[in-house]
Each structure stands twice: as C-alpha cells, then as structure tokens.
Amino acid sequence: GEIGEEVRVPVVRLKIGEVAEASTVAVLPVCKAGERDKGLEEAPRECWTEGEFGVVVAEKGWARWVVLPAWEPVAGLGKGGVVVSFSDARVLPWRTNRWYKEEAILVVADRDRKEVSVDNGFYLVGGDGGDLKVERGSALKETGVEESLGTVVLVVRPPKDAVDDQLSDEDWE
Amino acid sequence: GEIGEEVRVPVVRLKIGEVAEASTVAVLPVCKAGERDKGLEEAPRECWTEGEFGVVVAEKGWARWVVLPAWEPVAGLGKGGVVVSFSDARVLPWRTNRWYKEEAILVVADRDRKEVSVDNGFYLVGGDGGDLKVERGSALKETGVEESLGTVVLVVRPPKDAVDDQLSDEDWE
Numbered sequence A, B: 001g002e003i004g005e006e007v008r009v010p011v012v013r014l015k016i017g018e019v020a021e022a023s024t025v026a027v028l029p030v031c032k033a034g035e036r037d038k039g040l041e042e043a044p045r046e047c048w049t050e051g052e053f054g055v056v057v058a059e060k061g062w063a064r065w066v067v068l069p070a071w072e073p074v075a076g077l078g079k080g081g082v083v084v085s086f087s088d089a090r091v092l093p094w095r096t097n098r099w100y101k102e103e104a105i106l107v108v109a110d111r112d113r114k115e116v117s118v119d120n121g122f123y124l125v126g127g128d129g130g131d132l133k134v135e136r137g138s139a140l141k142e143t144g145v146e147e148s149l150g151t152v153v154l155v156v157r158p159p160k161d162a163v164d165d166q167l168s169d170e171d172w173e
Helices: A033-042 A137-142 B033-042 B137-142
Strands: A011-013 A025-032 A047-050 A055-069 A081-086 A105-110 A122-127 A130-136 A150-157 B011-013 B025-032 B047-050 B055-069 B081-086 B105-110 B122-127 B130-136 B150-157
Touching: A025 A033, A025 A047, A025 B055, A033 A081, A033 A122, A033 A130, A055 A081, A055 A105, A055 B025, A122 A137, A130 A137, B025 B033, B025 B047, B033 B081, B033 B122, B033 B130, B055 B081, B055 B105, B122 B137, B130 B137
Parallel strands: A011 A150, A025 A081, B011 B150, B025 B081
Antiparallel strands: A025 A055, A047 A055, A055 B055, A081 A105, A105 A150, A122 A130, A122 A150, B025 B055, B047 B055, B081 B105, B105 B150, B122 B130, B122 B150
C-alpha cells in the first residue's frame, strides 16, 4: 500500500545527448551493485576539479566513472558522492510500473550521510551478503537498522530511444 | 622562420560551459607534463563506455580525468588516447603570441602512433629526463629521432572569461 505515498528522491530521465543541456557536468566514481559494500567503500571519496579545464582529480585511482549533468542533488554532493549502477530498477522499493524490470538505473548516493533519519528517505544497504539494495527509511527503522551505507539523493533513468519522448520533463515520483 | 608554415594540429578553445554544445563527450585520462614519460606510459590505455549511461570503464584505475566534447580528433582516438596538461603553452614549438605564456593547455595525443612520420606533424617527446615536450616532426627527424611518445592530435585552450569572446570559432593555426 505504498502507492500515493510521498517519495523524497528525485528520479530523472537522462536525455539523449545527456550532457547537451548541462552548462556544467559532474564526474562521479561508479560501483556495480554486485560489488557490494566493499566496492562502495573502496570508491574514491575525495574528488575535486583542477584548473580551467576542470580536470577531475581523485584521491586514488578508480576504473569506472560516469559523467552526469550537474543536477542540483549531484552538484551538492561532497566527498561521499558515489554512483551505483543497477542492471534494472527492481531494486527500488516503490516500483509500480513495468519499466522497472526493463531499465538500468544509476543510484546516486552520499556515503557521508549514513544515518537512517527520514522515514520517506531512501538508503543504500548491503543485502545480507548479496548485492546492494535500496530501502525506504521506514522499512529500515522497523527492523532496527539505524545506519545505512549512504543516503540516496537521485535516481537516474537512461535516455529513451524515441526522439518524441525527449520533451518529457523530469518525473518526480 | 616558422611563421606562415602550415601546422597540422587543430587548436581549439574550450567554451564556457565546455560541453554545453556537445551531444557526446569523451572522458580521457590525464597526465601532468611533470610526470614525464613514466606518467604517459602508466595512464590506462583501454577505456570504453558501458551501457546506456555511457559509464566509462578503464582497464585500470586512474586518478586524473578530463571531460571533453567529442571533437573529431578526440572521438577518433583508440586505445592510445591520452591528455597531457601543461601549465602554459610555451611548450608548443610554433609559439608566436603572448598568450602562450599565459594560458594552460591540454595536449591530446595518441600513444599508438609513435612513429615520427610527418614533417609538419607534432609529437610528444620526453625532454632529456625533464618534462614532456611537443616537437615538430621535421625537428625530430633532423636529430635522427624516429620514435616519439605519441602523435599530437589536438591542442585545447581554456575557456575565456569574457562572454563576448565566446562566439569566436575554433582557431586552426
């Protein structure tokens, strides 16, 4: 019975020519969901840009990166910013539509905000030794979980193929 | 007496909101000139994009990356693509204007094209144990150098501050 409940995480669909409308971009380290909490903790924490070309410098080497438009939740990330790639969106606890089975998603999270503080917030958690999962704050609290791996700040859906779909706005679930 | 001589490397000025007009971008590993040939050889060679979000995956971790519009010379790079950042443009052998002293530049090079083949081409070379340098093919041939660290495919100048300068086209020297 979660339909209609307020969800506090923006879900945006990337547009074709993803960064085409962005005046600035963000480059973030990526983990695959299957890399579990280990991957999440290993991804570089401190990344900054240097000089006039905006060269991205990380505190350590990392092999997987994504370029996103500097949407507000992304631009506001500090050292804890990280992206987890999921092969489909069934990991999201509010799924109601069939697209969740068919689309890959990126979950942008803040590792510096581990506390499960908001009922309607969403959090990355390790799935009992399995892949990473996204859980609602209320569900975690019910089971006594007070600390997560990070707060979800944004969910990114892939660009649609059809050009006539490109005018649709962000959908905030 | 090199003024007026044809230079075969495009020099482009990045615009403010660098990737604003790009429908696709390229993410390339960056070395600093001071890291010398060692840095150049250590930078990851194989980078590819994965999935609908264009996640950049490198064969190995690397801490320094730049996002550039996928200009033709950049998009055409294979596994040898690399960027060297120089604190000013005096390293360029055709300098004639004062901006060379004042502007940082990025030199995009192809490590898979080491052969010094074209007189008017430009090549990255190690500077006798010093920083990396850019040399003209003819100058290298005169001293018997047949192999470089890579062929220069593009020189990138930083964005100008003033908005009214933003309409200027690429300058091909």
